[in-house]
Amino acid sequence: MAATGTSMNLTRAAHVGISVSDLDTSIAFYTALTSREPVAEGTMSSVPFGRSQGLPTADLRYATINIDGLGIDLVEFRDPVGERTDGRANRPGSMHLCFEVDDFDAVHERMREAGYDFLGDAYTFLAGEVTPDAALGTRVAYFNDPDGTNLEIIRPEGGFAR
Numbered sequence: 001m002a003a004t005g006t007s008m009n010l011t012r013a014a015h016v017g018i019s020v021s022d023l024d025t026s027i028a029f030y031t032a033l034t035s036r037e038p039v040a041e042g043t044m045s046s047v048p049f050g051r052s053q054g055l056p057t058a059d060l061r062y063a064t065i066n067i068d069g070l071g072i073d074l075v076e077f078r079d080p081v082g083e084r085t086d087g088r089a090n091r092p093g094s095m096h097l098c099f100e101v102d103d104f105d106a107v108h109e110r111m112r113e114a115g116y117d118f119l120g121d122a123y124t125f126l127a128g129e130v131t132p133d134a135a136l137g138t139r140v141a142y143f144n145d146p147d148g149t150n151l152e153i154i155r156p157e158g159g160f161a162r
Contacts, residue, residue, distance in 0.1 A: 015064070015071030018099055018149050021084065023061045023076035025146050030072060032114075033099075033151075038063040039071075055080055055120070073099070084091035085146045104139040104155035111143070111153070118143045122129050125157075 020026040031037055041063040059079035065072045087094045092107035101107040108122055122141040130136070137157035145151055 015073050017073040017075055017099070018145070018147075019082060020074050020145075022146070022148050023063060023074060026074045027063050027065075028147055030074065034067050036065050036067060039066050040064040041149075050147050052140075067099075084147065087144070087150050089142070089150055094150060096152050098136055098152040099153055101153050103135055104141075105152065107153055110143055116143050118161050 008146075018026075027038060041061075043059075043061050045057070045059045047057045050056055058077065059074045059081060061078065063074045065074070083090075089096065104122070104160075112118070119142045120125075122139060125135045125138045125140075127133070127136055133155065138151055139155040142150060142152050
């Protein structure tokens, strides 16, 4: 583990990588979700790249879908194939990808009508439940991609999500 307390000044995100079990299914899902087609697709087979990720090799298929300010790299490892994780939000090491929307209610309803299965009811941050108060009024709803990766839509108030 790296030392804490030493600032590295990493302040810009380039992409998020999401391991998937079926690249074609995930491309279809994220293309429908974002209305964006992949900007890159390909294959890779490399022992050195695998070792850079702590794996003996990396034989994979990938696709990148760009949204405003962030790339979503979808990666299907063919060798070594990994085990599916339990991505529930309370599991240390789990993560989620959050999409900011302008009209929360309209997007939430459109997604429900299209068959997206939300994990629970949409939620609005209320006084006494969250600090800072800048988050008050922020709306969120959570759902999963085909492999169980946690995803969120948000309509922030007061700059909360940024």
